[in-house]
Amino acid sequence: MARITSGEMKERLAVYFIMGSQNSERPAADVLKEALDGGVTLFQFREKGQGALKGADKEALARQLQRLCRAYGVPFIVNDDVELALAIDADGVHVGQDDEDARRVREKIGDKILGVSAHNVEEARAAVEAGADYLGVGPIYPTSSKEDAKEAQGPDVLRRLREAGIAIPIVAIGGITAGNAKTVIEAGADGVSVISAIASAPAPKAAAAALAEAVRAARTR
Numbered sequence: 001m002a003r004i005t006s007g008e009m010k011e012r013l014a015v016y017f018i019m020g021s022q023n024s025e026r027p028a029a030d031v032l033k034e035a036l037d038g039g040v041t042l043f044q045f046r047e048k049g050q051g052a053l054k055g056a057d058k059e060a061l062a063r064q065l066q067r068l069c070r071a072y073g074v075p076f077i078v079n080d081d082v083e084l085a086l087a088i089d090a091d092g093v094h095v096g097q098d099d100e101d102a103r104r105v106r107e108k109i110g111d112k113i114l115g116v117s118a119h120n121v122e123e124a125r126a127a128v129e130a131g132a133d134y135l136g137v138g139p140i141y142p143t144s145s146k147e148d149a150k151e152a153q154g155p156d157v158l159r160r161l162r163e164a165g166i167a168i169p170i171v172a173i174g175g176i177t178a179g180n181a182k183t184v185i186e187a188g189a190d191g192v193s194v195i196s197a198i199a200s201a202p203a204p205k206a207a208a209a210a211l212a213e214a215v216r217a218a219r220t221r
């Protein structure tokens, strides 16, 4: 398997759903199935926070959600936990600035997808050097999904990265909804990533479809 191309990565980043067992009262698999039916293009298993599963329980949930994604042809990304990603042959990993060094992770995962969080031009450049396939940039807006989130940066951080010549696929994260997705795409993001906009929605399928439509409409400008 070769490295994902930049073009395919940008397509996959259109509607990037992220969740774990702590993001919904409902079983994660039920929410994920609805999100996949609604058209999410990429999924990240992020098992964090108060009450997060560990060890065998975490791996069992990961495998269950991975099977669902495989049935829909949607790549399955694991947040933080590189060893879990390798153990279950996930399609990729996402690491933040305080996780394992991106260069080391690239060495461990070979051609799998590598996503890196970046908050500024310096971190973005370092992630590109380390072999990232995409950057997660944000929080763009205030978020309720990440306990230790940094200050919301607004869409301008995306413009600053593009003006600095950062051409790598970028997904915006943090407080994104169907109502503000167009703004972040116009500011330079290739797609949007969400937790609560889908996981906390009364109808996750409709929420995913609305996000997909907002991103599609914004791209055709």
Ligand SMILES: C=C1C=NC(C(F)(F)F)=NC1=N
Pocket: 016, 018, 044, 046, 079, 094, 096, 115, 116, 117, 135, 136, 137, 171, 172, 173, 193
């Ligand atoms: C902290 C994070 C920042 N960005 C992303 C992603 F959207 F995947 F790029 N995932 C995370 N877990």
Ligand SMILES: [Mg+2]
Pocket: 079, 080, 094, 095, 096, 097, 098, 099
């Ligand atoms: Mg992390």
